[in-house]
Amino acid sequence: MALTKVTSGLISADASSVDLNIDAGTLYIDSTNNRVGIGTTSPSRLLETVATNAGADITALQVRNNDSSTSTSTSIRFVNSTSGTSTAGGSEITSIRNSNDGGSLVFKTATDSTASLGERARIDSSGNVGIGTTSPADTYSYGKALDIQSSTGGAVYMRDTADTSKFGFTSFDGTTDRLNVGTGGTGTYLRFITVGDERMRIDSSGNLLVGTTTAYGLLAVDAGSGFSSSGVIARFLGTSGNSLLIRGDGDAENTNGNYSAISDEKLKQDITDAGSQWDDIKNLRVRNYKLKSHVETYGDDAPIYIGVIAQEAELVTPNLVKNNPDLDEEQNDLGTVTKSFKYSILYMKAVKALQEAMTRIEDLEARITALENT
Numbered sequence: 001m002a003l004t005k006v007t008s009g010l011i012s013a014d015a016s017s018v019d020l021n022i023d024a025g026t027l028y029i030d031s032t033n034n035r036v037g038i039g040t041t042s043p044s045r046l047l048e049t050v051a052t053n054a055g056a057d058i059t060a061l062q063v064r065n066n067d068s069s070t071s072t073s074t075s076i077r078f079v080n081s082t083s084g085t086s087t088a089g090g091s092e093i094t095s096i097r098n099s100n101d102g103g104s105l106v107f108k109t110a111t112d113s114t115a116s117l118g119e120r121a122r123i124d125s126s127g128n129v130g131i132g133t134t135s136p137a138d139t140y141s142y143g144k145a146l147d148i149q150s151s152t153g154g155a156v157y158m159r160d161t162a163d164t165s166k167f168g169f170t171s172f173d174g175t176t177d178r179l180n181v182g183t184g185g186t187g188t189y190l191r192f193i194t195v196g197d198e199r200m201r202i203d204s205s206g207n208l209l210v211g212t213t214t215a216y217g218l219l220a221v222d223a224g225s226g227f228s229s230s231g232v233i234a235r236f237l238g239t240s241g242n243s244l245l246i247r248g249d250g251d252a253e254n255t256n257g258n259y260s261a262i263s264d265e266k267l268k269q270d271i272t273d274a275g276s277q278w279d280d281i282k283n284l285r286v287r288n289y290k291l292k293s294h295v296e297t298y299g300d301d302a303p304i305y306i307g308v309i310a311q312e313a314e315l316v317t318p319n320l321v322k323n324n325p326d327l328d329e330e331q332n333d334l335g336t337v338t339k340s341f342k343y344s345i346l347y348m349k350a351v352k353a354l355q356e357a358m359t360r361i362e363d364l365e366a367r368i369t370a371l372e373n374t
Helices: 258-262 278-283 292-301 310-314 343-372
Strands: 003-006 009-013 016-020 027-030 035-038 047-049 073-078 091-096 104-109 118-123 129-131 146-148 153-160 163-173 178-184 190-194 197-202 208-210 219-221 232-237 243-247 252-254 287-289 305-307 321-327 333-341
Touching (some): 146 153, 178 190, 278 343, 310 321, 310 333
Parallel strands (some): 129 146
Antiparallel strands (some): 003 027, 009 016, 091 104, 104 118, 163 178, 190 197, 197 208, 232 243
16 A cells, blocks of 8 residues: 555564554555655645644644753754765754753755855844854844844845835945945935834935925925924034024024124134125126926926026135035045035125125215205
8 A cells, every 4th residue: 555554553664663652643654655644644745744633732843852951952954965964955954052042043054065054044042133143142232133244244135026126225334334224226215204104315316305205406304384383493503502593484593692602702813804895796696597406307397596606606706615526425536526605605795795885875875965965
């Protein structure tokens, strides 16, 4: 018969014997297909167990090392070899019990058909998962940890199966001590969410958007109805409690007279009246313009801005123009520059020019009054 049913007793074949002591259930040996079934008469695998007491917690397979010392291990080995002792090209799951970790589950594989088994991952007795380390650690005690270690760092990737070029990742570059969090693929962006709602994103062009999904420049902030009753979007704190508030209507104000604090006479020296700013203000060309990046995104609906062109302003007030080196993603200097303009200083030049204009107007008014009285 191809199928042998064993309930108890002794089986002898080819001058060898196996003493089977079965307390419950039935063991079936399919000698034709070399399959063993426990609780089933039609095993579909080399060894198949079927529980009959439904609803109970069933341990289908148990491998026990009868040595209870703290230096023992028990393993299940998968070997692709004609030799029962070779582990080349195979894998192994090992339960290790020792005095240090109390018990770890270790996963091993061979890198090729000739290499011996090497550990690839483990779950320690605390539930921490380690890849590339035999001692995974929850360094800052957050609860449980996935600890990935290698000489060049490690990464976690999450991909779209329909398009694996689109993915999110977290990685650590051990050669430069750099943490990377980002996305791959075209048109992707990085979102930050709390309580299920998006709060901030970095889009595929590198623009930072807070409270909005529409880019109007490198930084876009929309407080919406979420800011406080005072209308404050941001507060920048300085020393001694000094602060600058930016409000929802775009205005900025200082609290507690903070500008007077940082402009105190006792902090300054060589104080003189500023020279005339009339010609500088008169010769600056104030322009309307659109940003190229916005035109690419919004076309004719791109917003229109008012300001100066740095190259033009540099011909009038070169001290207000700054050259900023262009850098690549690795912060290497590309040898080119992008010019910026110091608008904050321009405001004070404009105030000085306005004072000059007021003086001229007052002088003209005085002359007209004198002529009218003659």
